[in-house]
């Protein structure tokens with residue numbers, strides 16, 4: 001099977017490229033190899049290739065930057081996926097477009113299902129939603145996978161920043177009134193494979209199990225570090241309110257837990273709890289790097 005992966009300089013794309021290269025014929029593209037703001041060049045690069053599946057993990061992911069760069073956000077997060085969808089149609093290839101929990105307004109008291117109404121609060125969310133629509137309207141065969149709070153070994157994320165800060169200072173704080181679910185890139189690599197082998201199409205929510213606030217996530221990461229014997233300065237993560245984050249430009253949804261029931265129903269696979277995944281990540285990558 002020949003797979004093209006776009007966005008392999010990023011946290012998820014890099015993990016997918018490494019994981020799949022052991023089994024499949026993978027062509028990996030970083031932003032330097034293929035810039036999605038140049039759509040003619042994108043067509044020129046991909047058109048001569050033969051592939052069976054394209055995974056688009058590239059995106060303009062900086063939520064606050066997007067707020068002030070609407071055109072660029074829509075170009076990368078919506079127009080480019082449409083062009084990728086057209087290229088996949090020409091090749092009769094499958095397409096997996098990665099999307100986000102930020103398409104929701106966060107007002108639901110229970111986990112969001114694929115069929116729930118989307119109301120993006122930010123330009124990032126709007127542009128990613130537009131990308132979903134363009135991919136889904138190109139073919140009923142394509143798969144759009146919404147994920148949340150991505151972490152993994154290929155690019156530092158929230159959990160790494162928390163641990164880094166806890167190494168340096170006793171004062172660590174995180175928002176306690178915003179909730180979602182961490183998603184481990186190495187788990188996602190397995191689930192995506194399951195999804196395309198089962199020919200899933202349409203919208204799909206895929207995250208680890210359970211839910212937490214940023215503060216609970218941070219506290220658990222620090223507890224894991226202590227458990228595995230990593231010396232830190234901080235022990236307790238103080239609670240902040242989302243409204244305390246004066247440096248945030250874009251509005252963030254407060255509750256974006258995604259229900260993965262459809263994935264489990266259609267594949268028989270139940271994503272493991274985020275705590276198990278975070279503990280494994282810290283043990284395998286954070287503690288290992290220390291020794």
Ligand SMILES: NC(=O)c1ccc[n+]([C@@H]2O[C@H](COP(=O)([O-])OP(=O)(O)OC[C@H]3O[C@@H](n4cnc5c(N)ncnc54)[C@H](OP(=O)(O)O)[C@@H]3O)[C@@H](O)[C@H]2O)c1
Nearest residue numbers: 009010011012031035036037058059061100147148149150
């Ligand atoms: N991170 C999260 O918590 C989160 C949550 C929900 C959904 N998602 C979605 O998950 C997917 C993967 O995100 P991630 O966590 O891996 O983010 P990431 O680390 O920021 O990766 C995104 C990649 O896209 C690349 N990119 C940006 N502009 C591009 C352009 N014009 N042309 C080509 N490539 C470009 C970036 O290039 P550089 O390497 O130059 O930066 C980066 O390598 C995205 O679709 C994102 O919307 C992420």
